[in-house]
Amino acid sequence: MITFATLCVLGLLWGGVYLLMAEGLNLIYGVMKVVNLAHGDFIVLGGLLAFSLFERGGLTPIAAFPIAAGLLFLIGMAVQLGVLEQITAQGPEGELRTLLATFGLSYVVANASFLLWGSQFQSIPFLQGAVQAGPIAVPEGLLVCSLLAFGVALLVHVWLTRTITGKSVHATAQSALGAASCGLNIRRIRTLAFALGSAMAGGAGALVISLIPFQTSTGGDLTVQAFTLIALGGLGNYPGAWLAAELLGLTEVFTQYYLGSNAASAVVYVVFIGVLIFRPQGLLGRVGRV
Amino acid sequence: MLQGLQRRSIARAARLVAVAAGALATALAAAPGASATEPIKVGLAITQTGPYSPPAVYELQGYELAVEEINQAGGLLGRPVTLVKYDDQGNPSTAVQLYQKLITDDDVDLLLSPYQTDLTSAVAPVVNRARRVMPCLAANIEAFGGKYPYLIQAMTQTSRYMVPVVDLAAQKGYKTLSLLVQNTQFPQQLAEGVEKEAAAKGIKVVFKESYANTTTDFSALVLKAAESHPDIIVGATYLADSEGIMRAARAQNIDAKMFAFSIGPVEPEFDKALGDAADAVFGTTLYFPTLHTKGNPAFVKAFADKFGRQPTYHAALAYASFKVLAGAVAKVGSLDQTKIRDALLQTSEDTVAGHFQVDKTGIQIGYNSYALQWQGGKQQLVWPEGAATATPIIPHPAWK
Numbered sequence: 201m202i203t204f205a206t207l208c209v210l211g212l213l214w215g216g217v218y219l220l221m222a223e224g225l226n227l228i229y230g231v232m233k234v235v236n237l238a239h240g241d242f243i244v245l246g247g248l249l250a251f252s253l254f255e256r257g258g259l260t261p262i263a264a265f266p267i268a269a270g271l272l273f274l275i276g277m278a279v280q281l282g283v284l285e286q287i288t289a290q291g292p293e294g295e296l297r298t299l300l301a302t303f304g305l306s307y308v309v310a311n312a313s314f315l316l317w318g319s320q321f322q323s324i325p326f327l328q329g330a331v332q333a334g335p336i337a338v339p340e341g342l343l344v345c346s347l348l349a350f351g352v353a354l355l356v357h358v359w360l361t362r363t364i365t366g367k368s369v370h371a372t373a374q375s376a377l378g379a380a381s382c383g384l385n386i387r388r389i390r391t392l393a394f395a396l397g398s399a400m401a402g403g404a405g406a407l408v409i410s411l412i413p414f415q416t417s418t419g420g421d422l423t424v425q426a427f428t429l430i431a432l433g434g435l436g437n438y439p440g441a442w443l444a445a446e447l448l449g450l451t452e453v454f455t456q457y458y459l460g461s462n463a464a465s466a467v468v469y470v471v472f473i474g475v476l477i478f479r480p481q482g483l484l485g486r487v488g489r490v
Numbered sequence: 491m492l493q494g495l496q497r498r499s500i501a502r503a504a505r506l507v508a509v510a511a512g513a514l515a516t517a518l519a520a521a522p523g524a525s526a527t528e529p530i531k532v533g534l535a536i537t538q539t540g541p542y543s544p545p546a547v548y549e550l551q552g553y554e555l556a557v558e559e560i561n562q563a564g565g566l567l568g569r570p571v572t573l574v575k576y577d578d579q580g581n582p583s584t585a586v587q588l589y590q591k592l593i594t595d596d597d598v599d600l601l602l603s604p605y606q607t608d609l610t611s612a613v614a615p616v617v618n619r620a621r622r623v624m625p626c627l628a629a630n631i632e633a634f635g636g637k638y639p640y641l642i643q644a645m646t647q648t649s650r651y652m653v654p655v656v657d658l659a660a661q662k663g664y665k666t667l668s669l670l671v672q673n674t675q676f677p678q679q680l681a682e683g684v685e686k687e688a689a690a691k692g693i694k695v696v697f698k699e700s701y702a703n704t705t706t707d708f709s710a711l712v713l714k715a716a717e718s719h720p721d722i723i724v725g726a727t728y729l730a731d732s733e734g735i736m737r738a739a740r741a742q743n744i745d746a747k748m749f750a751f752s753i754g755p756v757e758p759e760f761d762k763a764l765g766d767a768a769d770a771v772f773g774t775t776l777y778f779p780t781l782h783t784k785g786n787p788a789f790v791k792a793f794a795d796k797f798g799r800q801p802t803y804h805a806a807l808a809y810a811s812f813k814v815l816a817g818a819v820a821k822v823g824s825l826d827q828t829k830i831r832d833a834l835l836q837t838s839e840d841t842v843a844g845h846f847q848v849d850k851t852g853i854q855i856g857y858n859s860y861a862l863q864w865q866g867g868k869q870q871l872v873w874p875e876g877a878a879t880a881t882p883i884i885p886h887p888a889w890k
Contacts, residue, residue: 203713206713206742207710207713210709210710210713214707214709255762314541318544319540319541319542319543319544320544320729320757320759321729321730321733321759321763322759322762322763323733323759323762323763323764324763325762325763325764325765325766325767325768328737328740328741328764328765328766328767329740329741329889329890330740330741330742330743330889332743337741337742337743339709339738339741339742340741341737341741342741411706411737412706412707412730412734413729413730413733413734413759413763415541415730416541417541421704452707452710453707453709453710454710456701456707456709456710456711456714457710457711457713457714460699460700461699461700461701461702461705461710461711462673462700462701462702464701464702464705464710465701465702465704465705
């Protein structure tokens, strides 16, 4: 029973970590229908930046969080204005070119990180202990990351649905043409969305590097993981992504315990395929949105 | 008139013949001299760039230092030695092409191995087909043992990596062990070695499970591994997974008398990543700068002077591997590859990395390994006792 409860806690918390790493991608996809293939590399960049701030300046990941997020915000802005806005093609051709551009970008970011930090795995010792909740030891680091992930998810959801800026971002997501004809500056909105999404990746990296060691080539795996999660949740859908994250976290922890670790890495994708067969739009996605 | 002309041309022809003969004689006389100064070309491809390059660059530097020292001492067979080196970028197919090029285009006289078991396995057929001898820095034994008779293992074999750790545990009277194994080639072979050694020492493996190399969350696995309350938790790991396992143990207050990993604690990043949680964790190394092996202090000093850093086990093994190869060439007195191979099979020699000796199929049986432990942010060699720089902290202190 205690084991079962512990596994539930661990699964839910790891779900939070996965959510934290996928939120930026979800926002960018939701608004722009762009799959940012450099997303994982942005996470790694944010993480390695936090690593250097810790090593050189003794800054904790919490303190590095706004710095990494801020830097990635600027990088995201530069990428949107300098690269993605320059792609004028519309429809499938435009999507393909954007995808290729972010694919190229992932190499640029990963190799720039390689030149700066080398190729070794890096990580930060931070909040490594456990909070004892009765008989269950709750890992501190996981707890903080998860709470932050839920906080950010909630904030973004409220922002998108309750504020004027958020609503205009939402409107642009639904129809760029319609939004533009209502007088919205869609170029600015897209830039804001991409920069925010990048900032969320950078911030996530700064925290997650204290849980998972990052190497400059880790980015690709993180992109796939984040994409799996948002596709499962219904691309661009926030409550859906949260649900998907918890589902993946719990699936992984329980499979690891009951079926073995080798099975765990496969079962996650089996669940993914299963959901997509029965709900191709994702758990909470609406038909026709994708 | 005609006769005069004839006479003159005959005389001229004679002079020409004389000059030609003289030139030929000089050329012939000079020929052996030219080959005496013509360098012996030693070829290799190694990972100089890319994610897998850091240990490989240590190996390259080890090779370079050995070449430099041999040249300073008058070369090999009276000829200077030059390195012909390429970058395989960690890619096996690139490595194969480069070794093909080294053998055919460059026609090098001797070969040295790339970094890592996978790349060595990739180039092994090419090298062996060309009947070129190659001392290999590869710990797994697939490429040796008669499969590729021209390959000689110049590194401790994988299954022996954790022998000192198991030995230390047995000395302390520990009886049970949980084994976590990354499901890739090297850790699996290593785990077999741990099981064999544990059985020999009367330690029971109470839990064994493997995991994918992409695993990042080890919480459930570590929880399960600890359920039988083993005395020792051993990971057949690389760096990232060893950190993941330690982090999961720390975050769930999981205690054991010993935590030990194959690769992981040997890297300085292990301590940087885990801080306090790295303390008292055991690791494995094949070399340590403080070892009392033959010529080690001079090697450590020369390496630090030349490259500005302490040698790692990769550097020491590479250095020793070329020194041993050069010794075999000197003994044979020629570059006859089969004779050099036979000489290497007979070699029993002390090097900076320990005693080099292979069995009759080329598997390394001389080189050992050592247990190290992180103590207060520093790596200490703790076992075997004779080579130790500190006494082991054991059992592992309980988490606060």
